[in-house]
Amino acid sequence: xxxxxxxxxxxxxxxxxxxxxxxxxxxxxxxxxxxxxxxxxxxxxxxxxxxxxxxxxxxxxxxxxxxxxxxxxxxxxxxxxxxxxxxxxxxxxxxxxxxxxxxxxxxxxxxxxx
Amino acid sequence: xxxxxxxxxxxxxxxxxxxxxxxxxxxxxxxxxxxxxxxxxxxxxxxxxxxxxxxxxxxxxxxxxxxxxxxxxxxxxxxxxxxxxxxxxxxxxxxxxxxxxxxxxxxxxxxxxx
Numbered sequence: 001x002x003x004x005x006x007x008x009x010x011x012x013x014x015x016x017x018x019x020x021x022x023x024x025x026x027x028x029x030x031x032x033x034x035x036x037x038x039x040x041x042x043x044x045x046x047x048x049x050x051x052x053x054x055x056x057x058x059x060x061x062x063x064x065x066x067x068x069x070x071x072x073x074x075x076x077x078x079x080x081x082x083x084x085x086x087x088x089x090x091x092x093x094x095x096x097x098x099x100x101x102x103x104x105x106x107x108x109x110x111x112x113x114x
Numbered sequence: 115x116x117x118x119x120x121x122x123x124x125x126x127x128x129x130x131x132x133x134x135x136x137x138x139x140x141x142x143x144x145x146x147x148x149x150x151x152x153x154x155x156x157x158x159x160x161x162x163x164x165x166x167x168x169x170x171x172x173x174x175x176x177x178x179x180x181x182x183x184x185x186x187x188x189x190x191x192x193x194x195x196x197x198x199x200x201x202x203x204x205x206x207x208x209x210x211x212x213x214x215x216x217x218x219x220x221x222x223x224x225x226x227x228x
Binding site for chain 2: 004031032033040041042043044045048058092094095096098101102103104105106107108
């Protein structure tokens, strides 16, 4: 299994600012995934982060709004840029274990934008 | 596009009651189906899965059968315990999707009373 640490666990931010969320995994993984869970809604995949290449974004998400870094096989960051109250969500980092077909999730970052 | 629909919660049961949480899906091709669970204060974790029609996933007394004819993957448990109180998410992975791309239902909160 993979142990995933996310920082910060929660934050309250002002509109127009940016927040960078960090995700650290205790083992090397090829792909890391960023999800968003808006209040009262299901989880939605934002993007897939591969080491050494640009992230792949899902429909409705763009790099200018959610830039992602993947400097090595155990670490990734997601930035939420130019925030508005609509960005208030829980952001989750996850990694996949292809052998067991499991997704492992971090505990999430609860973001509130005022 | 592909989607997952879960019964709305919260679901409140007495200990030892029978549990069913309904889940239906819409997908092209041959998706894999999952149930994830989030216990209070913890991250999402895989509960069970099924990768093809008529497969039954099971874990911790929970079961779900992949029914292609009814496009359903209902979660059942014969006798719930207080420790089963959690949020349950049904999810699918498109047949052609990467390991980390899951489409989630909105989640169903289960509360078990002693």
